[in-house]
Amino acid sequence: MRRRISLLGSTGSIGRQTLDVAAACGFSVAALTAHRSGALLEEQARRFQPELAVCVDPAAAADLKVRLADTPVRVASGPEGLLEAAALPSADTVVTAVVGVAGLEPTLAAIRAGKRIALANKETLVCAGELVMDQAEAHGAEIVPVDSEHSAIFQCLQGCRDRGEVRRLILTASGGPFFGWSREALAGVTPAQALKHPNWSMGAKITVDSATLMNKGLEYIEAMRLYWMPPEKISIVVHRESIVHSLVEYCDNAVLAQLGAPDMRLPIQYALTWPERTPGPAQPLDLLNCPSLTFQAPDYDAFPCLGLALEAARTGGTATAVLNGANEAAVALFLEEKLSFPGIAERVGLALKRLPVVQKPSLEEILEADRAARALVTHL
Ligand code: NAD
Numbered sequence: 001m002r003r004r005i006s007l008l009g010s011t012g013s014i015g016r017q018t019l020d021v022a023a024a025c026g027f028s029v030a031a032l033t034a035h036r037s038g039a040l041l042e043e044q045a046r047r048f049q050p051e052l053a054v055c056v057d058p059a060a061a062a063d064l065k066v067r068l069a070d071t072p073v074r075v076a077s078g079p080e081g082l083l084e085a086a087a088l089p090s091a092d093t094v095v096t097a098v099v100g101v102a103g104l105e106p107t108l109a110a111i112r113a114g115k116r117i118a119l120a121n122k123e124t125l126v127c128a129g130e131l132v133m134d135q136a137e138a139h140g141a142e143i144v145p146v147d148s149e150h151s152a153i154f155q156c157l158q159g160c161r162d163r164g165e166v167r168r169l170i171l172t173a174s175g176g177p178f179f180g181w182s183r184e185a186l187a188g189v190t191p192a193q194a195l196k197h198p199n200w201s202m203g204a205k206i207t208v209d210s211a212t213l214m215n216k217g218l219e220y221i222e223a224m225r226l227y228w229m230p231p232e233k234i235s236i237v238v239h240r241e242s243i244v245h246s247l248v249e250y251c252d253n254a255v256l257a258q259l260g261a262p263d264m265r266l267p268i269q270y271a272l273t274w275p276e277r278t279p280g281p282a283q284p285l286d287l288l289n290c291p292s293l294t295f296q297a298p299d300y301d302a303f304p305c306l307g308l309a310l311e312a313a314r315t316g317g318t319a320t321a322v323l324n325g326a327n328e329a330a331v332a333l334f335l336e337e338k339l340s341f342p343g344i345a346e347r348v349g350l351a352l353k354r355l356p357v358v359q360k361p362s363l364e365e366i367l368e369a370d371r372a373a374r375a376l377v378t379h380l
Pocket residue numbers: 008009010011012013014015033034035036037056082096097098099100102120121122123146147148200201202203204205206264
């Protein structure tokens with residue numbers, strides 16, 4: 001098993017864990033990209049010796065160029081640099097570990113170049129899932145999910161010859177740090193509290209999304225797009241322990257689940273090695289020493305983001321891009337302490353109510369819906 005990886009978002013949580021997997025499995029790295037962090041990107045470039053390193057921020061790229069002047073690594077910048085890394089001829093696989101809608105155009109570039117996409121950047125499928133999946137089919141690009149729930153479903157679907165036999169996909173949700181809290185108690189949540197996740201260590205945006213349960217809403221839409229499933233065939237259960245990563249219920253009532261320690265290196269690795277499995281760095285699961293497994297219904301009243309995402313999923317068209325853009329802007333305001341925790345759902349709800357929906361949108365219409373949602377949320 002050999003892979004040459006272009007890693008978009010190498011300095012983030014998924015990016016760093018991808019490099020752990022690459023080192024353990026002996027995969028080579030063709031390109032590394034980050035938004036700003038020059039020092040970490042320099043360290044990664046020295047260790048993995050890619051042909052290209054990209055800092056989207058031009059000033060950070062200029063600094064990186066100086067840092068890497070004694071190496072053969074070429075440095076590029078801007079969104080063009082990201083697109084170049086996504087379509088680099090020497091890479092066979094692109095790991096999309098950028099956060100937010102910024103990952104959409106590079107993912108499309110990688111698809112057009114026929115790469116395997118190890119997809120962590122769920123916002124891409126939320127905003128433009130139908131377009132992305134259609135393009136992947138047209139260009140023969142494989143999309144293999146990195147998100148742990150979708151990887152679990154992907155694993156449970158191996159050997160399924162007829163998707164008509166699938167009755168239901170069941171996504172598990174950890175419930176986040178505020179599971180069991182009332183609406184009233186949630187009103188005073190601070191960014192520091194929201195950034196403490198019980199089971200996973202992740203980037204700031206997805207950690208807040210996990211606290212509002214918007215993350216599960218985004219994953220619901222991601223599952224619809226990845227597996228061409230209607231909303232009524234997907235359900236969500238809260239599973240506090242994050243051991244059962246998701247399940248597939250078949251028409252004969254068999255339920256298949258994938259279990260594992262909460263360690264993203266396993267789904268990252270599977271996205272790279274599929275259809276093969278190889279030994280890797282992920283933690284093993286010790287059944288005799290793991291907590292009892294529990295399952296509960298989500299609280300839609302205390303966590304309105306989840307209901308808003310399901311509503312956008314049913315509306316379809318640009319509604320999911322509006323949901324995502326509004327959420328990205330609202331989470332940024334919350335992290336800057338300019339918006340309360342319940343304010344995130346309020347602003348996303350307003351954006352969904354006020355902005356028009358275009359069905360079967362073009363890429364330009366999707367990007368326009370994203371821009372309009374951000375502007376509305378930011379200037380309220
Ligand atoms: P992170 O914030 O830790 O890392 C994000 C990476 O993207 C960094 O390298 C950053 O430099 C880069 N980046 C940020 N903004 C950018 C921009 N505008 N243009 C180009 N690059 C940019 O985030 P993360 O937790 O690693 O998550 C990455 C993606 O993976 C997200 O879409 C998230 O939903 C998804 N995901 C993450 C996890 C997890 O465990 N962290 C699990 C499942 C899915």
